Amino acid sequence: MNRRPLRPGLPGVFAATSAIVLPGLVAIGCLDRPIDVVDPRITSTIVEVVPHSGVDKIDLVLGIDNSASMADKQQMLAQAIPDLVESLVNPPCINEAGAPLPSAEQPKGPSEDCPTGSRREFEPVLDIHIGIVSSSLGGHGGGHCPDLQTDPSCSDEKVSKNDRGHLLSRADPCVASEVVPTYANKGFLAWDPKEQLSPPGETNLGTLDGSEPGLVPALADMVRGTGQVGCGYESQLESIYRFLVDPEPYGTIDASSGNVKVSDTDDVLLKQRKDFLRPDSLVAILMLSDENDCSIKESGFNFRASHTAALPRPRAECAIDPNDKCCTSCGMTPPAGCPEDPGCFDAQGNVMVLTQSEDPVDLRCFDQKRRFGVNFLYPTDRYVKAFSSPEITTRSGELVENPLFPKANPAGGVPVVRTPDLVFLAGIVGVPWQDIARDPADLTKGIKNAREMGEDGTWDVIVGDPAKGILPTDPLMHESPDPRAGKHPITGEQTDMDPSSPLGNSINGHEYDTLGEDLQYACIFELPEATDCPNDPKCAECRDGTAANPLCDPATPTMRVRAKAYPGLRQLDVLRGLGDQGIVGSVCPKQVNDRTKDDYGYRPAIGALVDRLKAKIGGPCLPRTLDRDKEGAVNCLLIEARPTGGACSCDSEHARLPVDDTHAAAIDEAKARSPEAGWDCFCQIPQLKDEELTICQNDVSDDPVTPAGEPVSGFCYVDASTDPAIGNPALVARCADSERRMIRLVGEGEPSKGATLFVTCSGDSSP
Template identity: 35%
Template sequence: MAAVISLAACKGETVPLGGPVNVDPSSSTSVSGTAVPTGTLTHSGKVDLLLMIDNSASMGDKQELLRQSIPDLVRRLVAPNCVDGSGRVLGRSEGGVCASGSLEYAPVTDLHVGVLTSSLGNRGGDVCPEVGNPQTNDRAHLVTRSASGGTVANAASGFLSFGPGGITDVQVLEDDIGALVSGVGVNGCGLEAQLESWYRFLVEPDPYHEIVRPEASAEIALVGTDATVLRQRHDFLRPDSLLSLIVLTDEDDSTVDPLSFYGNGWAFANKMFPGSKTFRGSSGAGTTAARGTSACATEPLSDACTSCGFKQMCEYGMPALGFDCDAIASDPVCAAEPYYGAKDDDLNVRFFHMKRRFGVDPQYPLQRYVHGLLSAKVPNRFTDHDANGKYVAAHTCDNPIYAAALPALPTDELCHLPPGPRSQKLVVLTVIAGAPPELLHPNMSSTDWMVLLGQNPEAYNFSGIDPHMVQSTDPRPALPPPTAANDADPVHGRERNTQKSDLQYACTFALETPRECATGDTSCECEPESNDNVLCDLASPNTQVRAKAYPGIRPLQLARLLGDNAVASSICPPNPDAPATGPNLAYRGAMNQLGDRMARSLLPASK
């Protein structure tokens, strides 16, 4: 297992100032067309720290680990390490002064901290109803709720502000951040929008107010402009700050582009899939999605790979949309069984290998998020798709991240903004997602990325991938089978019989405190009717003793594509049997790695 250095400033410890995620030249996703920002500011004394925290049912244990770990980053920002000329830590500074050595950077005295969740609601479908549970759609608004249901007082404006006119006590800041993290909760939408949530808040020039699909129509409309997003973005994001974005999630990105799939992308977030008459066991469970054509099994990126669902459109006389109706009608898969069987398309596992399985991919391409963080120009919602719902991303608007001034109202100019001073060096993404901890370290080579994600996951080339990172509902042949002992594999325990309703795990870790699971508690994994889950105590099957994470392919691939602008770490702590104790407590390694990267973009200490 690769060593992970604790953030604690131990004397004699060498801290490499920056552990870059190296650019991987083998990746197929192109960032060509990115408009390089004109800003020349490469260092800042201001930090805007944005936490995007998954708030789906299984995230409570990971949120607690983040709550324990985030103070380490805060302390390092406001009281930098004292280092010698080689970067060796000599101790921690006090009051901006080192007893020996020098400050690694000038103490941060101006800090914003905001929190988003992964919940963006139904996206035109119906799987995450807001009635009775508004937390399924936080709308990419900054959340200020506490665990008790109230508001964290110092975040009443939407975020925490440390420095002049704001919080001045570091302990109060740490406590308030912890309260915000705990308040995120686990009642969010199960189709997580870990990437789109921060994109909507930080980047989208004209964020919609709501997604509307009239009952009599399949056409989606993005209506209005979200005044809250604009106001909060305006107040939170400074033009000359170091923008540090942390994404914490235990699942892969599972949101739809509602305008994709010829305007039918929402169907993949809908219980009843249009045209399907195959129910998942009962009418209340909805119907299954259309299969991909036979070419999808071996050539998912070819033009011959498309959806059998288009067969119905052809029958309705809609061939002008551009698909080959004769080829679809004669395709053996579409002719025999155009929709998945009753047990072959559980909504819980719909969002993996989508082009290969369904013939279409209703998710946004990762280039949307690469451009969102690195490009001076981005599309608005009128120029990101063509007339058929294909994502084309005509970069017609100025990126708010690189603007000198931001609109505060929907009536302000939203697209054409004055260029700001921020350069790409002042944008850092940290991804903490599902992966074996030993596969991630500060200086990832192309070979390391191949082991983590495969040669080219976006092209379905998974050659070289570690078996724990393979997304599959079936047991993976290279790992201990479901009949093995619960500790047969040191990374995830063993494989499971998921009944095709769940993916296999990338990693697991011990809970600090075991949980007794009550019937109906979706945040607990060991209900009385649970299957043979490796997370449960063998002697007491209703007791959950371990936590899980699934392969976080898309968030980690985004980190791979962003190169030096990203940091990547596992959501499973490096010590899986004692994650809340010892020098590698919780996510200290991730916070340390982020601190190293941020150090290179913070103002140097005065001599």
């Protein structure tokens, strides 16, 4: 058998002192979960909590924008489904140097063995749930997006503008009864090649064209079936929050009293969440959108943002500084200490409202505080906490358990639960790919990860600092109906090109006269097929043939030959807030013509997501180098905790040693953290030395042995970033160039079934 991956290693921590002390435990995850780097000047130790096994199941949510103009992007995502699915369920075989084998030698399915002398990059994932939610949550109590509304692109049939955060399996967005068959009619797909589920799930991958049925064509059909007839106020973040996190999803919403009131409970959603979300799975969320998020608060008067009636003018302070304490709506009582603004009232003393040109209904969601004096949207911190915090607040302000992070319940058969490091949020959103590429001249080198983006200032380029009113340094990431001036910070091109220099900017073509009814584009891209706008209800940009819009064909102005995206600032702000758990991709692909290339379509974005996931599945890669002593040992302590019912044994024959009295504090901290776990046995896993250390660091076998045939059991440190390398670089070949190091467990050193491992490393470290 040659299917097994290199055994996963363990993450390390970096600290200032060489003594191992445990002032507090930080629960971060399981065997495949990297630890956060801490400043050695601030703290001396940190702890990793490691359950008995690595990632063996994934729950994948696709949050897809289903507003107008999304069909081309959904089609592109559908074409990327094989990359996404097959990368996880049928990972490539690699040779002893860690390089992938030629495609002709790769196995066709997860059950096939790798050729002799090679092995899987990581173990195939054999248990995956995949579901889709749209961005449509209706009008949040307002009237702009009623639950059902006729749509000309659907022969004036009524279509849903409010999908309530429920799982969708539509095959045709215009026909509610046409759905893609799902696992046990639960609304999601289940990958189950070994038929371990009851009832069994999907066992075949199938082909994208549907000639062979299976998981891939079914998911592609569901992606396309999400459609583009949803609400134009894209509540992408809130829709995902509602499905995965909301502790009290409402059943009804009403604003007839002048304030939003929610009531009842959405039992359908809670049932879907219970069926879909496992307590110990890795959760991956992939957002697809070409527009900024517009998650309107479902409280107070915020529903008015979704009304078609004109909104009151903002106070004068808003134009100068939206963060000024006096910046508010003229329709509201001025804050204490703020004088009355005479510009708020007409000659009769009535509150002035904005004109239609000042407040086009389709542009309600951008720059709200400056334009209206009110921010009608949920703060982005709501979603950062939702995907990272064990506790969240309800509408009433009560602190409750986050449904995404349930508590362990060993007696109930849930000894291991998901922790924040096992939740990933990826966004294929409105941002130029040039801004996030490792090499803007060669996208095949990949997209920067969160750490790289933080270190080189990319977040400042694409997001700025919204809380302080600091705009992104990329002018194309400014939300504005007016032309934007400046130079692009990556390409050096002028961003204020106009129709007199058509397509003068390689990223968004050129700025144009939006008539105040639309925003300028962050980026555009060529479409594989042109759209005849006069015959397409969803194609407004080139319909009359007079607009100097960069999406239109200059030779045939009624033909749309390019697609657009607006700055996805709120999604990006959430991704930045999630640190290493956030992955950024561009909804504007570099090219859509050559499917054989690595920069085709959304392949770079999917690759960035898979790279982060496989680091969990196949073992962690460390961001820093650990110092070693003269014998080659690192200052790491590994303690295994398990419930034995009084039959505790720490047997050196099984790589288990009694914990030294100097580490008693570690045991006390472990017990205090999880008293419900019933741990009564704590053993230390030894660090290997001498010959066994060398074998662990260099032998890529699943079960390395000594020349005498004795098994090697314990842990060691491998680092290919040093010169010379510490151990065999093949062991960390799958890691990013900046993270080619790990702690490796071998033989009986791996955690026992049902056990939890506490890992502490301390001592100086260096990049």
